[in-house]
Amino acid sequence: MIFHLGLTGSIGMGKSTTAAIFAQAGCAVWDADAAVHRLYAAGGAAVVPLQQAFPSAIVDGAVSREALKQILAADPAAFAQLEAIVHPLLAADRQIFKDTATSDILVFDIPLLFETGGEAAMDAVACVRVDAATQRARVLERGTMTEAQFEQILAKQMPIDEKSARADYVIETDTLDHAKTQVSAILDQIRQTQAKPALGGKTSADA
Template sequence: MTAFRLGLTGSIGMGKSTTAAMFAAEGLPVWDADAAVHRLYAPGGAAVAPLAAIHPAAQSEGGIDRAALKAWIARDPAALGRIEAIVHPLVAADRHAFLQAVAADIVVLDIPLLFEKGYEAEMDATLLVTAPPALQRARVLARPGMTEAQFSAILARQMPDSEKRGRATHIIETLELDAARAAVRALIGYIRTTLDA
């Protein structure tokens, strides 16, 4: 059976990881794009050699130093595009391997840049997690080391939440844990009714 692919996304601090964990707790396999990038950047990971080849300072102790990449991105407007040209095909290969190996009726793919990069074309449905801007801001600024300037820079690289709301198949407001958990269960139940039909 081919699994139903539910693409989970949302802007920074909207609750992707928390909501993904709720799907996992309901027994659904979850693939996490950020975790895939961490594996690719770890010592021995497939992105280490090609990134070191274009930017030697990015390599440290056999892996990729994310701080060095960030410093390069801050300095050179072409850097992010060059990094993405290497990293995104490797992430896609990891995602395809997961989808090949998985056995379940529904799988969740947690992809922060799902709409920005057009990955919805590979999904059967999309789920946007969202919250009011003031709550998003309070959550993100509560993180150790996060500054107003960093938050603004990250927001500027992401599609506005209002636009994502217009594109998503489903939306969950992450105001409160119990309500979000109930919405996750309801969505799984709804998707299963469409699979049975």
């Protein structure tokens, strides 16, 4: 039986690093952000429908995220139109992954998993987290956004305490070794319980 594990968290919490740990452990990983990049690239499935909806968003045959950002800033109502186009394409990309992946555990790296109700399609959810000071330092050290932009993104995401409370597993990403230990424990438990009717309640990855 193939197990579907959702992986989520907030910006700067270490989700991408944790997804890579799952991949190194033999899991097949579907990355929602990477899927969007595929859809937006030249020849991607989103280019033609987005060109019809937002002509100025297409630059050199691909969707320009910067141009799209400017369009949405000028007309916030356009966001619903964007989602109506992109979400079905993402779902199709995710289904192809499900149909072709060969691992016994499939990991779905989705930042807004709870915000979009995506947890309903998962057998369990793991949430990565770290303290607020470390989160802020990690994001700002990247040099890709200002503090104001960071705060804007945080405001759009479900509070990490709520995500953690709703998740089946919580992975503390304070150190790489600690994260690896917790991922290993989660995979061991999933594989041990796959034959059982249900996993039960929330589980500590350190247990």
